[in-house]
Amino acid sequence: MNWNDYEAIWKRQPPPVGASADIAALRATFETKRRKLAATLLVRDSLEGFGGFVFALVFAGVAWRIGSRGWPILAGAVIILGISLVFLRDWWRRRRTRPGPAAPLLVRVDDELAELRHQRRLLANIGLWYFLPYLAAIAVIGSTLGRVNRGAAPPGFLLTLLTTPATLAWIVILFAVFAAAIVWAWRANRDVVKNQIDPRIVELEKLRREVQP
């Protein structure tokens, strides 16, 4: 048998049973996926983006209350805001550059490959652009608050704060939550790279190699 035989078999096949246009079912699928996606994005954006904006706003308010001595806090708030803007910029870039559903196959493959490599790069360097600036901002804000309050209320606001059981408990809880969030984010990102991004990159690179002339 040769290609002509295959074509003949193909052309003689009974008309395949097509698909039915059940709009109601498609709408239901659409709504389910939309809600699921919206929930996922809400959680992610709240944690990564919106959370940063709120922190930045709160610390900017604290800096304003303190006055000229609080400028390092403002710098810390700007750093946190900058991290949130990285997420916002990346979201906007993806929105603008994503090819449509009917883009040629190769365009879609190349785009997905480029996007996955970009995400992998971002996650691989997350310590540099996310954790490090965050820790630096928190360190700057914390040290400035301590410095400002030491002079304001001798023998030291910080000392009073640390020796009051209730406030000490709040501080411990706050740091524990912050540390847990960092560990969670780091582990989640590592798992995403290992289980989703890397296998998909391998799959797409294989696909890309297959279409090389």
Next chain:
Amino acid sequence: MPLPAEHDALFRDWVNAHGGIVAKIVRAYSATPADAADLRQEILYQLWLSVRSFGGNAKPSTWIYRVCLNTAMTWRRGLTRRERRLDRDVSPVAMAASDRSPADAASERDLLDRLYAAIHALPPFDRALVLLSLDGVAYRDIADVTGLTENHVGVALTRARKRLGQLMEGIVDELE
């Protein structure tokens, strides 16, 4: 975000006129009936969504091929590990053989089953090229769907046809 009624009407027209494209691609890219139902639903869903961005610049059939093939080639991501394992266990060759009885061994349907089994065993991109070529789509339109140049389509298609031939021989040998 509901679509306007005219979009629904256009989608219905597409499905009525080109439902065969969907059916063939579903059969070529799925290994089990459950997969086929899942992929068909996903393709129709993506096609329905794509109506909004259809500007009328491309031929509807070219547009439909693109959406269907894009969906089919990325759809496997959604399968769980267990489903992937089941998918591997049910090979297209085994599926073709299981339907075959001595009485209709030489029948047209059997040959078609073998052909689908061979297409299914091709790498995903070759599968797309072979499907388009078997459907009689011109090189220029294949280039439009895939993003390759026309010359490259010719080269890639020659290679895919050769692979298909080898697979067909293998399947025939295995069945005989």
